[in-house]
Amino acid sequence: MKLSNSKIVDMYKTMIRIRKFETQAMNLFAQGSIPGFVHLYLGEEAVATGVCENLKDDDYITSTHRGHGHIVAKGGDLKYMMAELYGKETGYCKGKGGSMHIADATKGILGANGIVGAGHNIAVGAGLSIQYRETDQVCVCFFGDASTNQGTFHEALNLASVWKLPVVFVCENNLYGISVNQSRHQAIKDISDRAVAYNMPGITVDGNDVFAVYEATNEAIKRARDKKGPTLIECKTYRHRGHFEGDPGAYKPEKEQNEWLKKDPIPRIEKYMIDKKIVTNNKLEDLKKEVDKEINEAVEFANNSSYPSLESVVEDIYTDIKEEVRVR
Amino acid sequence: MKMMTYAEAIREGMRIKMQKDPNVFIFGEDVGAFGGCFGVTAGLFDEFGEKRVRDTPISEGAIIGSAIGSAATGLRPIAELMFIDFLTVGMDQLVNQAAKLRYMFGGKITLPMVVRMPGGAGVQAAAQHSQSLEAWITHVPGLKVVYPSTPQDALGLMLGAIEDDNPVMFIEHKLLYSVKGEVENEKPIPLGVADIKKEGKDVTVIATGKMVHDALKASELLLKDGIDVEVIDPRSLYPLDKETIFKSLQKTNKVVVVTEENKRGGYGGEISAMISEDYFDYLDAPVVRIGALDTPIPFSPTLESYVIPNETDIVNAIKELI
Numbered sequence: 001m002k003l004s005n006s007k008i009v010d011m012y013k014t015m016i017r018i019r020k021f022e023t024q025a026m027n028l029f030a031q032g033s034i035p036g037f038v039h040l041y042l043g044e045e046a047v048a049t050g051v052c053e054n055l056k057d058d059d060y061i062t063s064t065h066r067g068h069g070h071i072v073a074k075g076g077d078l079k080y081m082m083a084e085l086y087g088k089e090t091g092y093c094k095g096k097g098g099s100m101h102i103a104d105a106t107k108g109i110l111g112a113n114g115i116v117g118a119g120h121n122i123a124v125g126a127g128l129s130i131q132y133r134e135t136d137q138v139c140v141c142f143f144g145d146a147s148t149n150q151g152t153f154h155e156a157l158n159l160a161s162v163w164k165l166p167v168v169f170v171c172e173n174n175l176y177g178i179s180v181n182q183s184r185h186q187a188i189k190d191i192s193d194r195a196v197a198y199n200m201p202g203i204t205v206d207g208n209d210v211f212a213v214y215e216a217t218n219e220a221i222k223r224a225r226d227k228k229g230p231t232l233i234e235c236k237t238y239r240h241r242g243h244f245e246g247d248p249g250a251y252k253p254e255k256e257q258n259e260w261l262k263k264d265p266i267p268r269i270e271k272y273m274i275d276k277k278i279v280t281n282n283k284l285e286d287l288k289k290e291v292d293k294e295i296n297e298a299v300e301f302a303n304n305s306s307y308p309s310l311e312s313v314v315e316d317i318y319t320d321i322k323e324e325v326r327v328r
Numbered sequence: 329m330k331m332m333t334y335a336e337a338i339r340e341g342m343r344i345k346m347q348k349d350p351n352v353f354i355f356g357e358d359v360g361a362f363g364g365c366f367g368v369t370a371g372l373f374d375e376f377g378e379k380r381v382r383d384t385p386i387s388e389g390a391i392i393g394s395a396i397g398s399a400a401t402g403l404r405p406i407a408e409l410m411f412i413d414f415l416t417v418g419m420d421q422l423v424n425q426a427a428k429l430r431y432m433f434g435g436k437i438t439l440p441m442v443v444r445m446p447g448g449a450g451v452q453a454a455a456q457h458s459q460s461l462e463a464w465i466t467h468v469p470g471l472k473v474v475y476p477s478t479p480q481d482a483l484g485l486m487l488g489a490i491e492d493d494n495p496v497m498f499i500e501h502k503l504l505y506s507v508k509g510e511v512e513n514e515k516p517i518p519l520g521v522a523d524i525k526k527e528g529k530d531v532t533v534i535a536t537g538k539m540v541h542d543a544l545k546a547s548e549l550l551l552k553d554g555i556d557v558e559v560i561d562p563r564s565l566y567p568l569d570k571e572t573i574f575k576s577l578q579k580t581n582k583v584v585v586v587t588e589e590n591k592r593g594g595y596g597g598e599i600s601a602m603i604s605e606d607y608f609d610y611l612d613a614p615v616v617r618i619g620a621l622d623t624p625i626p627f628s629p630t631l632e633s634y635v636i637p638n639e640t641d642i643v644n645a646i647k648e649l650i
Contacts (some may be wrong), residue, residue, distance in 0.1 A: 060401065062397075091434070092433075092434065092436070093432060093433050093434035093436065094434035094435070095434075096431055096432055096433075096434050097432040097433055097434060101432035101433060103429075103432075103433035103434075103436050103437065104436065105400075105433075105436045105437050110397070110400055110401075110437070111429060111432070111433055111437075113425075114424075115420055115424050115425070118393075118420060118421070118424065118425055120393070121389055121390045121392070121393020121394060121396070121397070121421060122393050122396050122397040122400070122421075122425065123397060124390060124393060124394055124397060125393055125394040125395060125396050125397015125398040125399070125400070125401075125405075126397040126398070126400065126401050127397070128394050128397065128398050129397060129398040129401040129402060129403050130401070132353065132379065132398065132403060133402065133403070139397075151389060152389050152390075152393070152420075152421075155385075155387040155389050155390040155393075156390060156393070158385060158387065158390075159384065159385060159387060159390045159394070162385065315435065316430055316431050316433075316434055316435035317430065317431050317469050317470055318430075318470070318472070318494045319430075319438060319493040319494055320493070320494070321567060324567065325469060
């Protein structure tokens with residue numbers, strides 16, 4: 001598939017936007033500026049980027065606890081994301097959700113999710129809605145390898161398939177369900193094999209190759225928009241960090257880590273762009289500086305924002321009930 | 329004015345809204361041409377077609393999840409669970425997702441969805457098809473819960489539930505489906521407004537679902553003893569109309585709370601605690617609570633009817649209280 005140079009540069013920029021956002025979040029968490037749990041997307045940037053490059057603003061995604069990458073790639077605003085990570089009132093969720101629950105309805109982001117496998121059925125609901133309203137939107141459902149052992153995976157793929165819903169299921173197989181290696185949580189190697197059970201196409205791609213991800217998703221989305229139903233895409237990738245910050249990841253053998261670091265998607269696309277003379281080294285540095293600036297602005301925005309007022313704690317539970325819940 | 333069964337009234341409520349709003353649609357197990365396990369959706373498939381009255385696989389998680397996803401993206405789904413007991417299978421979708429997404433997302437999405445669930449015992453369906461799980465769902469911030477006891481309320485509350493922009497759990501009692509009643513109007517009943525089913529001055533009975541009928545029977549029986557019972561049906565468990573309860577207590581100073589739930593941990597306990605905390609000064613005696621025994625619902629008719637409270641339990645409790 002032929003991609004224009006400017007599109008490739010855009011994709012690269014999204015990838016380093018995720019990489020730098022996550023690296024900054026890692027540091028801020030270590031410093032104590034970000035409370036709670038943070039699950040970083042470092043190492044998996046090619047998946048969210050390759051997938052979302054195919055999507056329009058009004059297409060939907062459902063995301064996971066490791067969701068920052070999806071949100072950045074779908075066009076989320078770094079300022080509101082960072083403020084939410086801090087728990088500030090200017091954050092995407094007014095400080096009520098945090099890292100695991102960022103959503104932006106205006107960008108079709110139906111939310112990150114703290115329950116493993118919970119997004120599958122919500123994605124099916126969005127697909128049902130698209131079919132019902134007869135628009136040409138699609139919904140992409142992101143999830144990890146371990147979530148394919150939840151009952152929701154089966155329920156969702158079955159229903160999406162029998163109703164031919166415009167949903168693309170994108171599995172990020174990063175080899176671990178928290179600390180448990182894939183070989184110990186399921187008796188298959190390729191999760192795409194499971195597509196057979198739902199009579200839908202299943203494909204495995206190198207999840208660290210942004211172009212391979214882009215291409216596979218492009219075809220699946222075309223299929224979905226053509227009312228031909230869902231596809232399961234497995235992207236083989238690797239998370240560079242532990243399950244969450246604070247988990248040293250001692251269960252990941254050093255040899256395995258080193259092998260995967262050699263396949264890091266970012267040096268890979270950089271080499272491609274230089275080799276193909278799409279950019280110069282100087283241009284690469286400029287792009288990185290631009291993104292650094294965005295990240296710095298996001299951190300500044302978060303730092304300068306206030307924590308939510310105690311008044312707001314009763315807001316947004318219901319559309320019409322507020323003060324009644326302030327009981328003790 | 330029309331005579332209608334409770335099941336017909338629920339159906340009529342859905343039908344009215346489906347005629348007016350193309351975004352209202354129904355899905356669930358066997359709700360299509362089959363008409364639903366209890367026949368509540370009978371005829372709607374023929375009237376509105378497969379797109380708007382859909383059979384789903386037996387996948388409660390996918391049913392509730394589909395309601396969430398479609399409600400979040402512009403539709404007003406009505407999902408049917410064949411029995412309230414099956415809620416357990418889709419509980420994550422309801423409790424961690426439907427109830428909390430709006431809050432966790434800082435109000436960024438709205439979930440106008442209704443989940444219909446037949447509850448209650450009395451048809452010898454044993455322990456997995458007869459429960460009263462009001463407490464589980466009223467416990468969760470983000471959900472509204474209604475429980476009509478008459479055809480008029482069933483119709484009005486269905487209209488109110490579909491109009492509501494929040495997830496509404498609509499509990500139906502399966503023994504009431506064939507109960508007929510007069511339906512005077514087709515107006516939505518706002519959620520959170522109780523109804524006084526019978527006025528009285530001596531004692532207040534707060535009852536829900538089928539227990540409203542048992543309380544009314546008890547009040548008839550007690551007339552012979554000169555005891556004038558006021559029967560209140562909250563209709564909406566959350567939000568709860570405290571004002572109507574309070575007004576009644578100011579008059580009677582005595583209260584009996586009757587629900588069909590296992591007594592331990594029931595929503596009846598929540599109503600009782602609320603009265604004791606907030607209106608203690610108006611009480612002449614401690615709040616009396618009546619519920620089912622703390623057993624699973626047994627199959628055999630003799631055992632089942634022993635476990636579930638009835639009008640005799642209510643009569644006895646009131647006599648003791650007075």
